[in-house]
Amino acid sequence: MNVSAKPERTRLSAEDWEDAALRLIADQGVGALAVEALARQLGVTKGSFYWHFRTREALLQAALERWEQYGEREVISQIEAMPDPRARLPELFRRVAHELAPHRVYAALLKALDHPQVVPVMARVSQRRMEFLTNIYREAGLPPEEALNRARLTYAAYVGFLQLNFTLGLPRISHDEFDAYVEHMIKTLTPG
Amino acid sequence: MNVSAKPERTRLSAEDWEDAALRLIADQGVGALAVEALARQLGVTKGSFYWHFRTREALLQAALERWEQYGEREVISQIEAMPDPRARLPELFRRVAHELAPHRVYAALLKALDHPQVVPVMARVSQRRMEFLTNIYREAGLPPEEALNRARLTYAAYVGFLQLNFTLGLPRISHDEFDAYVEHMIKTLTPG
DNA sequence: TATCTACCATACGCACGAGTATGTAATCGC
């Protein structure tokens, strides 16, 4: 990912456009993704865009696939590297709870599931994450059937939390209250 | 709500437009709500629409408020009428799990949270439901703080489930598997 | 240094959906 801001005045690549698109999506949602708006934000005009992409749809597709590939590899590998399986779940919970930034794109895509292009991407990403969760629960000692259901429940709670908090700003919750909520989640959803 | 289909050829009221709008939202999402499309579906033209409503925005607003008021009063009152507080939660879970139709509008609005008009409505509805859930948990014996957190968790799981299943079609789950999942939810989230 | 190509600007066309202007048929109060 290109971390640089706007004041850079070199020439742009397709990846620059995709990154900018993802930033705009995270900030204002998929509906705000318009080529002229993006071009203004990058300090160029449409002429540039249509050299790199055939259509707006193509940009969205490329940006989504880039996001999907870039993924969350670090988190998964770091969690799986932990020696004690029982310790993985609390660590995972606390981690996603306190690193909300990486989830902003996912949250933005969640509230844009009426756009047909995002549905398959979200389906794949969510599926992979749920399989990862299922494995963790099995390694923590749950029988296969129960591990699967618990993973479904946990991931649904994650998705719902993003919607209720990020988007609806609900409930109005303080920092301490939030920590208490996370601990409650761990106590309720973690076996043993 | 007017249950009648299209072949009726009487004159329309504002409520008819609102009901049709809600049906269209449930079927194709908020983004598909266009006045000419709605008019076609009702067998009339735009001229009719702009007699009943000043703008498209006004129709959406009216439809949302209508949905909010119409609400889920029956479910809440029926549950609260149950004598044994401990029996309410399992009953509530099984009920919402097997009556998915009334949740279609809610699910459609969930994937349209990038439309500014739906956010406050969804915030109010979700807030009220969570307060209802919190009460149930308290009456089931949980201390206030824990009841609140458990309600947050449960409602987040509900919201996430709608997104993952209705919209993403994920996970591909059979009828029996689904029943098992519901029972797992009850066992995990119900105190005692 | 000539030119070639990648990158971008400018100026259009075009479709689509919201909203307006105005005429007309049906229905109600009396």
Add this chain to the structure above:
DNA sequence: GCGATTACATACTCGTGCGTATGGTAGATA
């Protein structure tokens, strides 16, 4: 049964955002 109001049709305007056509410029290449 007659004017007034309600409900709708028809035919426009207009803004917005996508895509296209075409010409320009800076850096690489030879």
